[in-house]
Every structure is written in C-alpha cells, then in structure tokens.
Amino acid sequence: MKNKNKESKLLEKILEMFSDTKIGEIMTSPVIVVTPETSIKQVKNIMKIKKISGLPVVKKGLKIEGIISIEDIINVLEKGNLKDPVMKWMTEEVKVLNEEDTLADFIQISKKYNFGRYPVINDEKKVIGIVTKYDIISWLFKKLGTIYIHDNRREKILDQEYISKLTDEILDDKKISFKFEIDYNDIQKIGIGATKLKSFLKNKSIDEKLIRKISISTYEAEANVVIHSNSYGEIYCWIFEDNIRLLIKDYGKGIENVELAMQEGFSTASEDVRSQGFGAGMGLPNMKRFSDKMTIISEKGKGVIIEMLFYKD
Numbered sequence: 001m002k003n004k005n006k007e008s009k010l011l012e013k014i015l016e017m018f019s020d021t022k023i024g025e026i027m028t029s030p031v032i033v034v035t036p037e038t039s040i041k042q043v044k045n046i047m048k049i050k051k052i053s054g055l056p057v058v059k060k061g062l063k064i065e066g067i068i069s070i071e072d073i074i075n076v077l078e079k080g081n082l083k084d085p086v087m088k089w090m091t092e093e094v095k096v097l098n099e100e101d102t103l104a105d106f107i108q109i110s111k112k113y114n115f116g117r118y119p120v121i122n123d124e125k126k127v128i129g130i131v132t133k134y135d136i137i138s139w140l141f142k143k144l145g146t147i148y149i150h151d152n153r154r155e156k157i158l159d160q161e162y163i164s165k166l167t168d169e170i171l172d173d174k175k176i177s178f179k180f181e182i183d184y185n186d187i188q189k190i191g192i193g194a195t196k197l198k199s200f201l202k203n204k205s206i207d208e209k210l211i212r213k214i215s216i217s218t219y220e221a222e223a224n225v226v227i228h229s230n231s232y233g234e235i236y237c238w239i240f241e242d243n244i245r246l247l248i249k250d251y252g253k254g255i256e257n258v259e260l261a262m263q264e265g266f267s268t269a270s271e272d273v274r275s276q277g278f279g280a281g282m283g284l285p286n287m288k289r290f291s292d293k294m295t296i297i298s299e300k301g302k303g304v305i306i307e308m309l310f311y312k313d
Contacts, residue, residue: 016104018143023106024099026139027120027129033058036065036087040076043068043086054130056119057090062126064119066090096121099128106136177204178237182250184226193235194219204239207312213290214244214310220283221248221306229253231303246291246308255298 033056034043043055047070057066068090076082076089095109096119109118110133120129178200180193198215206214218235225233229252236247288294291308298304 018140019102019104019107021103022099023097023101023103023120023131024129026103026135027099027131028135029120029129031056031119031127031130033062033127034068034086035059036085036090038086039082040068040073040080040084040086040089041082044073044082047073054117054132056094056127056130057086058127062128064094064096064121064125064127066092067094067117067119069116094119096127097131098122103136106131176236177239178235180235182222182225182233182235182248184229184232184250184252187226190223190226191219193222197235197237200237201244206239206244210244210310210312214246217287217290217308217310218246218248220286221246224283224304225250225252229304242312243292244310244312246310247305249303249305251303254300254302255296255304 032046032050032052034046036057036059038057046055047053054067054069056064057068059065066087068086072089072091076084080089095113095115097106097109099120099122106118117130117132119127120131122128178197180196182193183189194215197218198211201211201214214237222233222235225231225248229250231250231252233248233250233252236249238245238247284296287306287308292311293309295307296304297307
C-alpha cells in the first residue's frame with residue numbers, strides 16, 4: 001500500500017509538469033457510443049470486439065445520458081437478462097470533462113470521484129471523446145519518451161567536439177565574443193552551434209557547470225529556430241567580467257503567444273519532427289530554467305529575439 005501511495009504521488013508530480021495540457025489533446029476520439037435502447041448483448045459484443053471496458057450512452061444529438069461499463073455487464077450476467085436495454089443497467093450519474101479542460105482538471109475530478117473513465121464533451125454538450133486513466137498514462141509515457149529522446153540526443157551532440165576546420169563565425173574581442181549562423185534547412189544539423197560555442201567557452205577556461213547551462217540553453221534555442229522559424233538564425237555570445245550573455249535571433253514566423261509558448265509541454269511541432277526526437281515543448285522552459293535571466297521579444301511574422309544572462313559566480 002505504501003508503494004502504491006508513493007507511485008501515485010510520483011505520478012501526480014510528473015503530471016503537474018503538464019497540468020495545462022488540454023484534455024482534447026489526450027482523449028480517445030472518435031469515441032464509440034451506444035443509445036439507451038441498445039441491448040446489453042450488443043454492448044457486450046462491442047466491448048469484446050473493440051477491447052474496451054466502457055461506453056458513453058447518448059441520446060439524440062450525442063448528448064450524454066449515462067455510461068455503461070464492464071462492471072455493469074457483470075451485474076447483468078449475475079442478475080439480469082442480456083436482452084435488457086442499456087437504460088436499465090447504465091450508470092446515470094456521469095461526470096464529464098470539456099475538451100478545453102486541462103490535465104489539472106482531470107486530476108482534481110479523479111481525486112473526488114475516482115471513476116475509471118470520463119466522457120468528453122464540446123461546448124455544444126456533444127460527446128466527442130472519452131478519457132481514462134490509461135489514456136493519461138499512455139500519453140504521459142509517450143510525452144516523456146519524446147523528452148528523453150530529445151535530451152539524450154542533445155547530450156550526445158554536446159559531448160562531441162566539433163572538428164570541422166570550416167568556421168563562419170566573426171569574432172571581435174571588443175564586442176562579439178562568438179557568432180554562429182543557424183542553418184534551418186536540415187534538422188540533423190541542430191546542435192552544431194551549441195557544440196561550437198561549448199568548445200569556444202572551454203578554450204576560454206569558463207567553469208564546466210556554467211558551460212553546461214549555456215550549452216543546453218543554446219541547443220534548445222537552436223532547435224527552436226530550425227523547427228519553428230522557417231528562417232535562418234544567429235547565435236551571439238558576449239563574455240564579460242562577471243557574466244556571459246547569449247542572444248539568439250531569427251527572422252521567421254515569430255511567436256504569436258509567448259506566454260503560451262513558455263508552458264511546459266506546449267508545442268506546435270509536426271508529428272514528423274516529434275518522431276525525430278524534437279518538439280517536446282520543453283525548449284523555452286529549459287532555457288528559462290538554466291539561465292539566470294531571460295527575455296523574449298517576438299510577435300507573429302516578425303521573428304524572435306531571445307536574450308539570456310548567465311552569471312559566472
């Protein structure tokens with residue numbers, strides 16, 4: 001029991017990272033539904049064929065009427081007749097979620113009611129999906145898997161020494177300490193700028209822990225330019241006596257809603273990009289986490305400027 005409680009608390013803490021994720025992104029949709037007049041035998045067959053354990057019961061217009069579960073089927077087998085209509089055995093007290101509700105809402109309603117499944121409705125009160133704890137766990141594992149792939153690839157790239165003798169950076173010790181142009185045409189080139197900056201900082205005898213923070217932040221910013229901007233970008237670094245300043249800019253699509261983009265797990269990356277280990281929605285949050293100060297200037301269609309400050313002490 002103690003282990004179960006520990007696991008539940010751990011899961012809850014992990015889910016809190018993605019608490020703003022909309023239920024509409026997680027739910028199973030389209031959802032199989034039945035009517036109050038459907039026979040229990042038909043429901044039993046649907047559950048067997050589709051390998052599901054619960055179905056929303058709807059009336060005209062896909063309005064929720066109840067829910068029928070495998071537990072109800074077992075009750076029928078013990079006490080009733082398989083020819084009975086669903087309305088006789090369904091659970092009428094149904095708690096629903098709106099597609100715009102968040103994972104945080106799911107956690108709260110699950111704590112209160114502890115149901116196995118929740119129909120999902122839209123603003124017109126029509127049933128458009130269903131979400132279960134299994135859906136949440138599956139989504140979470142997939143999400144964490146993407147983050148792991150992303151982090152794992154980032155570490156591999158940052159651990160490599162850039163050995164190419166072709167360098168394009170313009171170095172001016174009085175002003176710009178380091179400059180790199182980001183090639184947005186090849187997703188596999190993500191990390192070259194971060195790796196070169198890491199080598200540059202090592203040669204300047206910068207503290208290893210600080211280099212790691214700067215390298216990770218640069219990698220994330222570089223990935224954002226390649227994945228989202230559809231434009232070339234630039235990395236600038238200035239080394240001062242007590243701090244290191246990083247500036248990454250692009251000239252692309254810009255960020256329409258910076259506040260939303262800062263939320264952990266929010267991503268507009270395509271499935272193809274995600275399948276390659278990018279677009280987990282952790283880029284901007286990681287930059288903020290590893291830098292001491294960070295500002296973003298952007299608007300739709302006018303590119304992005306990200307400035308980060310790292311103190312040496």
